[in-house]
Amino acid sequence: MTTGKRGSQRPSRRAFIGLAGAAAAGSLHPAARAQTADAIRDLGETPSDYGRPSPFEDSKRWSRAPDATASSSNTPLADLEGIVTPSGLHFERHHTGVPAIDPDTHRLTIHGLVERPLVFTMDDLVRMPSASRFHFIECSGNSAREWSPAGAPNVQMSHGLASCSEWTGVLLADLLDEVGLKAEASWIVAEGADAGLMSRSVPLERALDDVMIAYGQNGEAVRPEQGYPLRLLVPGCEGSISVKWLRRIEVAHMPSMARDETSKYTDLLPDGKARQFTLVMDAKSVITRPSGEQKLDGPGFVEIRGLAWSGRGTISRVEVSTDGGDSWVDAEIEGPRYAKAFTRFRSPWRWDGGRHVLMSRATDDTGYVQPTLAALLETRGRSTIYHNNRIKAWEVHESGEVTNAEA
Amino acid sequence: MRRRSSRLAFALLFVVVAARADDSEQTGLGSKPTAEELGAAGYTVFPDGKGLPEGRGTVSEGKAVYQQFCAACHGRNAEGDEAAALVGGRGSLTSERPRKTVESYWPYATTLWDYVRRSMPYESPGSLTNDEIYAVVAHLLNLMGLVGDEDVLDRESLPKIEMPNRDGFVPDDRPDTD
Numbered sequence: 001m002t003t004g005k006r007g008s009q010r011p012s013r014r015a016f017i018g019l020a021g022a023a024a025a026g027s028l029h030p031a032a033r034a035q036t037a038d039a040i041r042d043l044g045e046t047p048s049d050y051g052r053p054s055p056f057e058d059s060k061r062w063s064r065a066p067d068a069t070a071s072s073s074n075t076p077l078a079d080l081e082g083i084v085t086p087s088g089l090h091f092e093r094h095h096t097g098v099p100a101i102d103p104d105t106h107r108l109t110i111h112g113l114v115e116r117p118l119v120f121t122m123d124d125l126v127r128m129p130s131a132s133r134f135h136f137i138e139c140s141g142n143s144a145r146e147w148s149p150a151g152a153p154n155v156q157m158s159h160g161l162a163s164c165s166e167w168t169g170v171l172l173a174d175l176l177d178e179v180g181l182k183a184e185a186s187w188i189v190a191e192g193a194d195a196g197l198m199s200r201s202v203p204l205e206r207a208l209d210d211v212m213i214a215y216g217q218n219g220e221a222v223r224p225e226q227g228y229p230l231r232l233l234v235p236g237c238e239g240s241i242s243v244k245w246l247r248r249i250e251v252a253h254m255p256s257m258a259r260d261e262t263s264k265y266t267d268l269l270p271d272g273k274a275r276q277f278t279l280v281m282d283a284k285s286v287i288t289r290p291s292g293e294q295k296l297d298g299p300g301f302v303e304i305r306g307l308a309w310s311g312r313g314t315i316s317r318v319e320v321s322t323d324g325g326d327s328w329v330d331a332e333i334e335g336p337r338y339a340k341a342f343t344r345f346r347s348p349w350r351w352d353g354g355r356h357v358l359m360s361r362a363t364d365d366t367g368y369v370q371p372t373l374a375a376l377l378e379t380r381g382r383s384t385i386y387h388n389n390r391i392k393a394w395e396v397h398e399s400g401e402v403t404n405a406e407a
Numbered sequence: 408m409r410r411r412s413s414r415l416a417f418a419l420l421f422v423v424v425a426a427r428a429d430d431s432e433q434t435g436l437g438s439k440p441t442a443e444e445l446g447a448a449g450y451t452v453f454p455d456g457k458g459l460p461e462g463r464g465t466v467s468e469g470k471a472v473y474q475q476f477c478a479a480c481h482g483r484n485a486e487g488d489e490a491a492a493l494v495g496g497r498g499s500l501t502s503e504r505p506r507k508t509v510e511s512y513w514p515y516a517t518t519l520w521d522y523v524r525r526s527m528p529y530e531s532p533g534s535l536t537n538d539e540i541y542a543v544v545a546h547l548l549n550l551m552g553l554v555g556d557e558d559v560l561d562r563e564s565l566p567k568i569e570m571p572n573r574d575g576f577v578p579d580d581r582p583d584t585d
Contacts, residue, residue, distance in 0.1 A: 096526065109440065109448040117445055118437035128434055178433050189451045196526035197533075199451065248449050256451045257515050259522040263507070266576065272500040274512075276576040371584035379583045383505050387581075 061089060062156050071095060072139070074160025077307065078288045082335060083134065083342040085163035087218045092225045093139050093161065095260075096196035099245055103221075103229035106193070108213070112251035115180030122229055125215060128170045133212065133235070134341040136309045138162035138281045140238035140265055140386035147388055149373065149406045154292040158392060158404070159284075162309070164342035165226075167233050168216030172249075173208045181251060189250045189258070190232045190243040200241045201255035202234060206279070210235050210340075213246065236311030236340035237279040238386070240265055270381035281311035283370050284389035285318055285345070285362035296400035299353035304331070308343045310364035317363040318345040324357035324393065324405075331360070356396045357405045452521035456566030459520065463561040464542025466554065472543040476528045476535065485550055490529070494550045497571055510551040514576055516568040520544050541565070 053059070061073035072093040075085055085091075092098075103122045111117035142161035145152045152158035172188075181204075188207045192198040202211065212233040215222055222228045227244030234241045240260055255261065255277070267275040285308035290296055304322075308315045314337050319328035331345040345360070362370045373390040395405035440448065452458040464472075473485070480490035487493070487508075496506030505511075509519055523540050526532050535543070545560040553568055554560065 096529075096532065107448075109445070110437075111440075111445055111448065117440055119440045119444065119448075120437045124436040124438075127436055174434075178435075178437055191449060191451070195532050197449070199521075199525065250451050252451065252453065253457075254453055254455070256521065257454050257518050259513075259518055259526070262515065262518050262576075263509070263513055263522075268500060268505055268507070269577075270501065273575055273577045274500075275579050275581075278579040278581065280579075280581070282582060368582050369585075375584040382503070383500075 059086075059089060061092065062160065072161065074156050075163045076156045077160055077162075077286070078155050078291050078294065080288070080307075083164050083307070083338075083344050084218060085165060085342075087165065087220070087223045087226070090137075090163040090165060090217075090223065090226055091139065091161045093141075093239060094194065094225070094244070095198055096194050098224050099194050100224065101193060101229060101245060106229050106247070108230060108246060108249070110175060110179045110249045110251070112189075112249075113182040113185040113253060114176075114251050115182065116178075118179050120175070122215065125170055125213065125230070129174060130168055131171055131212065132166055132168040132216070133210075134164060134166050134336065134338045135233060135235040136162055136164040136281075136340065136342050137233075137239045137242055138284075138309070138311075140240065140278070140281065143284075143388040143390070143392075144385055146373070146390055146392065147377075147382070147384075151392070151404045152292070153404050155286055155288050155392075158292070159286045161239070162284075162342075164307075164309070165217045166219065167212060167214040167222075169212045169214035169230075169233065172211040172213055172232075175213060175249075176208065176251070179251070184253045185251045187252045187255050189252050189256045190241075190246060191248040191250070192227075192243045193245040193247040198240075198243055198245075198260070199256065199258045200243055200261055201252070201258060202232075202241060203255075203277070204251075206234065206237075234279070236281060238265060238281060241279060265386060267380065267386055268383040270383070278387060279311075281309070282387065282389045283310035283312070283315065283362045283364040283368050284308065285315075285360040285370060286392045287320070287358050287360050287394055290358065290396060290402045291394050292402055292404045294402045296351055296396060296402070298400065299351050302349050302351050304347040304349050304358060304360075306331075306345050306360050308333075308345055308360070308362040309341065310362065310366075310368070311340055312368065313365040314339045315343040315345075315362055316365045318343075319361045319363075320345070320347040320349075321359040321361070322349055322356045325359055325391070328361065351396065353398060355398055357393050358396060359391050359393045361391050452517050452524070454515040454517050454566065456517065456562055459517070459562035459565060460537050461562065462537035462541050463559050464538050464540070464545050465559050466542075466545045466549040466556055468538075469542035469544065469546025469549070472535070472539045473546050477543065480529065485547060493547055500572070500575070509547065510571065512572050512575070514570055514573050516544065516548060516553075516570055517566055519547065520565060 059076045059079040063070045063073040075091045108120045139161035187201050189201045214233045230246045232243040287306040289305045308318045318331040320331045321328045331347040335344045393405040450458050482488040485493035493509045496508040496511030499506040541560045548554045
């Protein structure tokens with residue numbers, strides 16, 4: 001029922017792909033064959049070494065600054081189904097580019113307030129007891145444009161600095177057990193092997209809880225943009241603390257007060273004080289279909305779909321409104337419901353062809369309810385940048401076009 | 408290993424574990440680094456000065472380093488250009504347009520040292536010597552009025568610098584909405 005902007009605004013796309021395919025050297029491109037849909041009796045492609053999406057699909061990450069200065073890209077959430085983000089569409093945020101690291105030479109050193117400093121090769125880490133867990137990662141700057149009522153025009157721009165993968169690796173608690181903690185240990189400081197040696201401090205209590213050292217993502221090696229060959233994964237917490245290209249962990253008596261936990265990723269309040277180590281990403285949800293820049297092609301049945309997540313646990317409830325928040329109905333939570341992971345919600349709706357404002361509101365298993373923008377502004381003022389988990393509204397117009405709505 | 412298949416095995420395990428002075432969950436994987444390897448692995452600088460290396464730098468030396476490596480992006484007087492302003496902004500944090508600079512916002516001078524060492528200059532991080540880092544930090548703190556023209560910064564003096572916003576941070580007290 002919904003068609004994306006790309007479909008409605010670029011009617012020649014399939015023809016273009018077909019031409020591009022036909023021009024490819026040697027073989028007939030499958031997209032070119034599809035132009036004569038009723039005559040597909042030609043033999044298909046032979047197996048390939050690494051499969052790619054159909055040439056009819058063009059899901060892409062989006063970058064605010066698509067040039068050499070770019071340091072982030074957003075996941076096309078509206079294109080996704082289920083709870084897993086394909087690895088190649090996982091959002092990116094890096095401060096000094098993506099390093100190319102040979103896993104054979106990569107080492108993880110754990111030292112500091114430990115009984116036995118140790119150096120681990122990738123082989124060592126893969127030999128250790130492993131765990132696989134679904135977790136979202138969300139940049140705490142996600143939805144930063146949503147502090148203004150106008151907000152971003154589509155869900156990729158408004159919420160796309162969040163993604164969810166199945167991560168595989170070693171529990172940090174197991175590694176810290178290998179090195180043995182000294183009594184004064186109270187924090188760990190993680191360091192990446194990127195050009196700027198990105199570094200963040202993690203409270204020891206959290207480090208010993210569910211933090212992972214991940215080498216696997218969605219069944220294969222972690223992608224380079226996500227920290228290949230090794231990344232820290234601090235479930236439920238702001239993305240920057242999940243240090244990528246992890247090379248060193250120093251067990252310490254205090255946080256290092258690194259630039260990215262003082263100057264950045266702190267939250268300035270109206271009284272001039274700033275909250276620090278605001279690690280947890282609070283419960284949040286967003287409708288991905290219908291969402292901004294999509295178009296409904298006529299009245300009738302529409303399944304409202306979206307994603308919800310909480311850094312404190314599982315999603316216990318998602319409510320959906322089609323009248324700008326005057327009334328709410330419980331959405332169905334369908335599919336897996338893991339802690340600190342994307343959770344898919346769906347709600348049947350019959351569009352009457354009129355103007356409607358669609359909203360979703362998540363509640364997690366601590367009882368926390370996703371707030372409105374007004375509630376966030378009232379408590380935090382207008383100077384915070386990070387941790388915007390406001391209720392997001394989309395407006396369906398009589399034309400079927402969907403835009404950002406002033407909530 | 409925890410099934411206690413025989414008392415002997417369990418006793419042997421206990422001996423092995425006791426030798427590593429910890430409980431029975433260890434794999435023994437990973438290797439012990441030499442002191443040299445450990446030194447090369449890297450380090451962290453902490454607010455109390457732990458981790459700061461030998462070296463020293465003066466304000467005047469730092470001015471030269473700054474002009475050579477930093478001014479092109481941060482401005483001639485660290486007032487900001489392509490890259491962030493480093494000085495100024497004191498008193499602005501409660502205003503409608505807070506100016507969060509090293510001077511107005513950063514709680515620790517050691518963070519400046521640590522960040523310059525890690526990540527600056529942007530195009531060639533890691534290229535400054537420890538003396539150059541002490542010097543450029545001294546120059547910046549001098550621009551902020553936090554060290555005198557003749558002061559020398561080193562591992563002893565740097566952690567003693569009190570930044571203006573030292574007490575400007577509070578713990579996370581969320582959830583903060585009803």
